[in-house]
Amino acid sequence: MQTIRTKQFSTLMIAMVMAIAVSGCTSQSAGVKPETLSIEKQGSFAVGGTIVQTPGTFDPIKQGAYSPMGVDSTGQTLHGDHATVFYQIPPKAHHLPLVFWHGHGESMRTWQTTPDGREGFQNIFLKKGYATYLVDQPRRGLSGKSTQPAAISAAADEQLWFGIFRLGAWPDYYPNVQFSKDPEALNQFYRQMTPNTGPYDASLNIAAMSKLFDKMGDGILVTHSQSGGPGWKTAIKDSRVKAVVSYEPGGDFIFPEGQGPDNITLKGRSFPLPKVPMAEFKKLTEIPIVIYYGDNIPESESNNPGQEQWRVFLNIAEQFRDVVNANGGDVTLVHLPDIGVYGNTHFPMSDLNNEKIADLLSQWLKDKHLQ
Amino acid sequence: MQTIRTKQFSTLMIAMVMAIAVSGCTSQSAGVKPETLSIEKQGSFAVGGTIVQTPGTFDPIKQGAYSPMGVDSTGQTLHGDHATVFYQIPPKAHHLPLVFWHGHGESMRTWQTTPDGREGFQNIFLKKGYATYLVDQPRRGLSGKSTQPAAISAAADEQLWFGIFRLGAWPDYYPNVQFSKDPEALNQFYRQMTPNTGPYDASLNIAAMSKLFDKMGDGILVTHSQSGGPGWKTAIKDSRVKAVVSYEPGGDFIFPEGQGPDNITLKGRSFPLPKVPMAEFKKLTEIPIVIYYGDNIPESESNNPGQEQWRVFLNIAEQFRDVVNANGGDVTLVHLPDIGVYGNTHFPMSDLNNEKIADLLSQWLKDKHLQ
Numbered sequence: 250m251q252t253i254r255t256k257q258f259s260t261l262m263i264a265m266v267m268a269i270a271v272s273g274c275t276s277q278s279a280g281v282k283p284e285t286l287s288i289e290k291q292g293s294f295a296v297g298g299t300i301v302q303t304p305g306t307f308d309p310i311k312q313g314a315y316s317p318m319g320v321d322s323t324g325q326t327l328h329g330d331h332a333t334v335f336y337q338i339p340p341k342a343h344h345l346p347l348v349f350w351h352g353h354g355e356s357m358r359t360w361q362t363t364p365d366g367r368e369g370f371q372n373i374f375l376k377k378g379y380a381t382y383l384v385d386q387p388r389r390g391l392s393g394k395s396t397q398p399a400a401i402s403a404a405a406d407e408q409l410w411f412g413i414f415r416l417g418a419w420p421d422y423y424p425n426v427q428f429s430k431d432p433e434a435l436n437q438f439y440r441q442m443t444p445n446t447g448p449y450d451a452s453l454n455i456a457a458m459s460k461l462f463d464k465m466g467d468g469i470l471v472t473h474s475q476s477g478g479p480g481w482k483t484a485i486k487d488s489r490v491k492a493v494v495s496y497e498p499g500g501d502f503i504f505p506e507g508q509g510p511d512n513i514t515l516k517g518r519s520f521p522l523p524k525v526p527m528a529e530f531k532k533l534t535e536i537p538i539v540i541y542y543g544d545n546i547p548e549s550e551s552n553n554p555g556q557e558q559w560r561v562f563l564n565i566a567e568q569f570r571d572v573v574n575a576n577g578g579d580v581t582l583v584h585l586p587d588i589g590v591y592g593n594t595h596f597p598m599s600d601l602n603n604e605k606i607a608d609l610l611s612q613w614l615k616d617k618h619l620q
Numbered sequence: 621m622q623t624i625r626t627k628q629f630s631t632l633m634i635a636m637v638m639a640i641a642v643s644g645c646t647s648q649s650a651g652v653k654p655e656t657l658s659i660e661k662q663g664s665f666a667v668g669g670t671i672v673q674t675p676g677t678f679d680p681i682k683q684g685a686y687s688p689m690g691v692d693s694t695g696q697t698l699h700g701d702h703a704t705v706f707y708q709i710p711p712k713a714h715h716l717p718l719v720f721w722h723g724h725g726e727s728m729r730t731w732q733t734t735p736d737g738r739e740g741f742q743n744i745f746l747k748k749g750y751a752t753y754l755v756d757q758p759r760r761g762l763s764g765k766s767t768q769p770a771a772i773s774a775a776a777d778e779q780l781w782f783g784i785f786r787l788g789a790w791p792d793y794y795p796n797v798q799f800s801k802d803p804e805a806l807n808q809f810y811r812q813m814t815p816n817t818g819p820y821d822a823s824l825n826i827a828a829m830s831k832l833f834d835k836m837g838d839g840i841l842v843t844h845s846q847s848g849g850p851g852w853k854t855a856i857k858d859s860r861v862k863a864v865v866s867y868e869p870g871g872d873f874i875f876p877e878g879q880g881p882d883n884i885t886l887k888g889r890s891f892p893l894p895k896v897p898m899a900e901f902k903k904l905t906e907i908p909i910v911i912y913y914g915d916n917i918p919e920s921e922s923n924n925p926g927q928e929q930w931r932v933f934l935n936i937a938e939q940f941r942d943v944v945n946a947n948g949g950d951v952t953l954v955h956l957p958d959i960g961v962y963g964n965t966h967f968p969m970s971d972l973n974n975e976k977i978a979d980l981l982s983q984w985l986k987d988k989h990l991q
Contacts, residue, residue: 285711288657291743292733295811307779309789314887314925315780325776328810333729340656356762358704362663372662391727391761393814398774401817403766405696408678409686418680439699440666443764446772446815516685554685 286375291337296464297457298331298387301396329396329447330387332457336465337371338380343620345469345491346380350458352474352497354410354442356390357383359473363599364438365429370471370598373607378620382465386454386476388447395447407439412555414595415545423545425592427600451479455486462489469619474595475499478523485525485532492619494610495540497595500562502569505530509572515561516554522565527576534578537617539610540566541583543593543600559595581613657746662708667835668828669702669758672767700818703828704762707836708742709751714991716840716862717751721829723845723868725781725813727761728754730844734970735809736800741842741969744978749991753836757825757847759818766818778810783926785966786916794916796963798971822850826857833860840990845966846870849894856896856903863990864909865981868966871933873940876901880943886932887925893936898947905949908988910981911937912954914964914971930966952984 307324335357338346349370351359360370360383371381385392388399408419416435417423428434458479462468469492472480477498484490485503500513500520505527512519546559563584570580585593590605597606614620678695706728709717720741722730731741731754742752756763759770779790787809788794793801799809829850833839840863843851848869855861856874871884871891876898883890917930934955941951956964961976968977985991 284660286657286659286662288659289655291657292737292739293729294733294737295808298811301774301776303776307790309779309783309926310923312780313783313789314929315784319773320775320777320780322776325779326810327774327776327778328807329774331811333811335732356764358664358762361706362665366663366665368663385762390764391729391756391814392811393727393761393764393772393817394811395772395774395815399772401764401766401770401772402690403672403698403700403769403818404691405672405674405693405698406691407698408680408696409683409691412680412684413686418684419678436699437666439697440669440702440704440763440765443762444766444817446764446817447774552681555680558685 284376286372287340288337288375289340289342291335293333293335293391295331295333295392297453297460298329299396299453301327301329327394327396329394330450330453330457331392331394332387332454332461333385333391334382334461336380336382337375339375339378341378342380343378345467345619346382346465347374347471348382348384348458348461348465348468349471350384350386350473350476350480351389352472352476354444355473356385356441356443358390358441358443359596360598363603364441365431365434365601366437367603369603370607373604377607377611382461382468384458384461387457388445388449388453390443393446397447399445399447401444401446410439410442412553413558415543415555415559416594418553418555423592425544426594427544427592427602428594429601451482455479455482458483459487462487465489467491469494469614472496472498473598477501478503481533484536485529488532490536492536492614492617493538494613495538496597497542497559498540498562498566500558500565502565503530503533504569504572505576508576509568510565513561513565515558531576533573534576536579537619538573538578538580539583539613540570540580541585541597541606541609542566543595543597544586544591545594546584579617583609655747657743658711659708659746660711660713662706664704664706664762666702666704666763668824668831669700670767670824672698672700674698698765698767700765700767701758701821701824701828702763702765703758703825703832704756705753705832707751707753708746710746710749712749713751714749716838716990717753717836718745718842719753719755719829719832719836719839720842721755721757721844721847721851722760723843723847725815726844727756727812727814729761729812729814730967731969734974735812736802736805736972737808738974740974741978744975748978748982753832753839755829755832758828759816759820759824761814764817768818770816770818772815772817781810781813783924784929786914786926786930787965789924789926794963796915797965798915798963798973799965800972822853826850826853829854830858833858836860838862840865840985843867843869844969848872849874852904855907856900859903861907863907863985863988865984866909866911867968868913868930869911869933869937871929871936873936874901874904875940875943876947879947880939881936884932884936886929902947904944905947907950908990909944909949909951910954910984911941911951912956912968912977912980913937914966914968915957915962916965917955950988954980
């Protein structure tokens with residue numbers, strides 16, 4: 250293990266030196282801190298979505314006053330179900346941008362400042378010379394406008410997520426966990442979550458993400474947890490997705506008809522796995538894919554649901570890797586403890602060792618000529 | 621009018637030259653575009669908020685599995701009602717940052733890329749050398765987690781906002797409106813809105829904004845529309861607010877006991893205006909304040925509610941200016957058409973002439989020694 254760690258540290262040093270060398274600003278300016286970000290362009294936009302048109306004719310005189318009691322929708326429209334994107338492009342960026350797509354209950358905050366206040370993947374990969382596109386999927390965060398109504402329950406549920414996100418089994422952190430014990434870190438972590446503002450609909454999310462790639466051009470899709478499943482479908486749908494990086498994807502991996510498992514079984518309950526015609530599945534064999542899972546995933550069945558679901562998902566991930574690769578694909582599955590990287594939660598991108606996690610990805614991108 | 625415009629153009633040119641001169645990156649690097657942003661630090665965090673603790677003891681084994689049908693909240697917490705902030709600090713920034721606070725139905729998107737795809741105040745003021753702090757107030761956008769439940773109606777209401785936001789009286793734009801007629805601009809404008817995810821509560825918003833200033837230090841508060849009213853209260857509450865810039869604030873101006881109007885009357889209905897003891901009100905006389913209103917606000921009562929509310933609010937704004945200044949304060953009220961700036965909507969910061977609007981603010985900040 251020590252050998253691997255030393256090797257990774259050297260790689261990190263090389264990557265840091267390279268990041269300084271490729272930065273248009275820091276390489277040319279005396280007196281500017283090497284950490285300074287140089288941004289050639291940044292901005293935000295909505296992409297995708299649907300429009301509801303209510304019949305009738307709107308009368309701006311009769312219907313033009315706001316009332317907190319409700320609205321007369323006659324002749325009015327509602328634009329919703331879009332994704333919102335905040336992008337930053339450094340000078341002389343690598344030719345493929347990174348598109349970061351959050352998981353359940355999360356938003357673009359996932360990729361920004363970490364709960365303990367350090368730099369997240371947004372800054373880390375900007376400094377490595379990548380354009381970054383941070384997404385709020387439809388009906389989440391800045392993309393709150395939904396064409397379907399929703400009730401937000403405001404239920405107290407954070408100890409549940411403490412477990413599912415594998416910080417520990419409440420009230421205990423896992424002993425080796427890569428998460429700060431400073432109470433403020435947990436406070437920030439909980440406040441990073443944000444609810445659905447409409448019914449969750451994976452097909453809307455796939456449609457909006459595909460529109461983003463159409464607008465942006467070729468890029469690398471980085472998914473996390475719940476966006477893993479729709480991420481595979483986005484890559485099948487849109488050939489502009491040139492690679493997929495998936496952190497701890499959920500169990501909804503895609504298999505070709507007649508191959509791989511038909512079901513996923515979790516705590517005695519069975520759910521069907523998506524199957525697609527081989528012609529579609531083939532697209533997943535034509536791009537490089539890397540999948541990462543963190544630590545504290547048990548090897549055998551556990552009575553702790555926060556851990557058990559990840560044991561099952563990791564098992565399906567192994568089968569996905571094998572089926573894609575048996576059909577000529579290029580999937581790398583990294584269970585981080587197997588390469589000597591310990592203690593990662595469900596959020597490797599913001600864990601205490603996220604510089605190391607970023608460096609692993611950076612090396613993979615380089616190996617696959619995706620820079 | 622021509623004279624004023626020429627003068628503003630010259631000021632803009634000077635400001636542009638200065639922005640280039642103060643930028644650590646662009647002034648020192650050959651071959652980097654002068655528009656390149658240099659960012660010494662950027663990140664995001666939650667601030668303020670409340671915590672709900674449900675009685676009992678959480679059992680990670682029994683309660684640890686996610687169910688879309690609902691959650692057993694026994695022994696669980698809920699963190700909500702915080703603001704979320706995305707900040708960017710350029711090298712050698714002016715000593716007072718700008719804190720941008722959105723209005724009703726909006727989020728930090730208000731200050732980012734404009735609906736027609738140009739740079740918003742976020743970028744414009746970064747290039748002018750200001751640190752920018754963009755806020756999503758509690759229960760909005762990235763701060764979606766609320767400790768109170770809410771129903772999102774998904775009602776079609778956009779033609780109502782087309783009127784209240786003074787793009788025109790649907791389906792017609794005002795003839796001189798500073799808003800692109802490209803349908804995509806209106807599409808982006810509508811998709812910029814995002815609903816409340818909990819009941820609107822001005823006191824929560826004031827508390828979170830005050831916490832932001834406590835964390836950040838002295839700064840300039842920039843409000844818009846609905847945040848105007850709680851903005852005055854934040855300035856009274858927190859002496860770190862060193863100036864207030866308010867774009868088209870709502871009618872809830874604050875007056876001292878025994879002075880100014882007692883009510884606001886809109887379409888025959890009367891609402892009481894907040895009154896505070898002179899000791900509190902005095903704080904508004906101790907900082908410079910500038911208020912801007914745009915165009916197409918009628919001079920006499922109008923039957924168009926989208927216009928009429930702004931006529932009333934502008935009238936109250938004039939009384940606010942007079943009362944603050946009579947008590948030794950320094951309020952500048954700019955009705956933009958009065959200085960030859962025409963066609964502005966309720967969103968001057970993202971209108972087609974937003975560079976000019978930014979330049980007016982920049983000059984005011986300079987005049988008041990707030991840089």
